[in-house]
Amino acid sequence: MNAQYIWEVKAKNTPLLKKKCNQCSSDRFQCSDKFRLNAQKKNIDIWLIYRCVKCSNTYNMTVFSRIRTESISKEIFRKFSENHAETAWQYAFSQEIRRKNNVEADWESVEYEILYPNFPVEDLMNREDEFISFQIQSSFDFNMRVSTVMRICLGLSSSKLNLLLASGKVYFNEKPLQKKYKFKNGDIVDINRQELINIYLIGKEDFFSTQ
Numbered sequence: 001m002n003a004q005y006i007w008e009v010k011a012k013n014t015p016l017l018k019k020k021c022n023q024c025s026s027d028r029f030q031c032s033d034k035f036r037l038n039a040q041k042k043n044i045d046i047w048l049i050y051r052c053v054k055c056s057n058t059y060n061m062t063v064f065s066r067i068r069t070e071s072i073s074k075e076i077f078r079k080f081s082e083n084h085a086e087t088a089w090q091y092a093f094s095q096e097i098r099r100k101n102n103v104e105a106d107w108e109s110v111e112y113e114i115l116y117p118n119f120p121v122e123d124l125m126n127r128e129d130e131f132i133s134f135q136i137q138s139s140f141d142f143n144m145r146v147s148t149v150m151r152i153c154l155g156l157s158s159s160k161l162n163l164l165l166a167s168g169k170v171y172f173n174e175k176p177l178q179k180k181y182k183f184k185n186g187d188i189v190d191i192n193r194q195e196l197i198n199i200y201l202i203g204k205e206d207f208f209s210t211q
Contacts, residue, residue, distance in 0.1 A: 004133040007153050007189075008115040011140055014092035015105040017050055019059060026054035028106060033088040035080045036060055044069050046080055048091050061101050063091055093140035107143045116153040121200040124193055131171075132196065134189045146172055146183045160199050169195040 014031040021027070029050035036047045044067055047060035063080075064072070072080075079087040091097050098105060124132070136149060150170075151161045162179075164170060169192035170177045177189065 004135060004188075005117050006115075007134050007136050007149055009136065009138040009142060009144070009149060009183075010113050010115065011089070011093070011138075011142070012111040012113065014089055014110070015107055016053065016109040017059070017061075017098075018104040018106050019050075021052040021055065021057050023057040024052060024055045026052050028053045028109070029059050031088060031092040032058075033085045034083045035063070035088065037080060039069065042069055043067065044072070048088060048097075061091075061097065061103065063097060089140065095141060105143070110142060112142065112144075114149060114152055119154070121197060124197050124200070127193060129193055131190045132193050134191070136183045136185070136187045136189065138183070138185050141184055143182060145179065146177060146181045146187070146189060147179045149183065150189065154196070156199065160202060163202070164191070164195065164199045167192070167195050167199075 014033075017029040017031075018027060019029050021029070030053050032049045032051050034049045036049055038045045044064065045062070046064040046067075048063055050059040050061060051057070052059075069077075076087075078084075119132075134153070136146070147161060147165065150156070150164075151158065154161075156164065165177060165179055168176055171190040172178075172181055173188055174190070
């Protein structure tokens with residue numbers, strides 16, 4: 001049985017929207033974490049409010065349009081009414097909502113941190129598992145490559161990461177990992193333990209041979 005560990009990717013902010021402001025020269029809008037609701041008889045419109053990063057101009061991104069009020073649960077409606085921050089973030093990161101509104105996210109604007117265990121090469125040498133497994137956990141889709149998470153969490157240079165991927169001994173959800181793949185919550189990365197050791201030892205052979 002392979003040992004499994006967690007790589008947890010946590011957002012520090014929501015992505016900016018790439019959108020030109022009609023009141024200034026800015027082309028970015030920031031989520032305000034607030035909703036706007038407008039009820040008309042038995043229908044309701046709900047928007048997520050964005051503000052220009054340079055001026056006070058607003059842009060309302062449609063969450064629901066002319067939806068029947070009974071179609072929304074009381075709990076969700078309460079969250080909209082109370083500007084529940086986590087709910088706002090869920091829609092700010094939603095690819096479907098952006099697609100429906102024909103707007104694009106600026107993924108480079110998202111700051112993040114990754115919580116991960118350290119793996120000294122000596123510890124890997126003392127294990128007997130054929131593969132080391134990692135589950136990527138994230139509350140939101142970052143449009144981030146799996147290889148980026150691997151490089152950070154494993155402490156690899158770009159050249160060593162490329163060698164590891166070229167070995168064909170890294171699997172993503174049981175398929176050979178390609179550098180272009182992007183992760184979603186719950187995805188699994190399996191890395192051949194011996195191959196990872198070999199990558200770590202590149203340039204360090206003399207040191208370990210004297211131990």
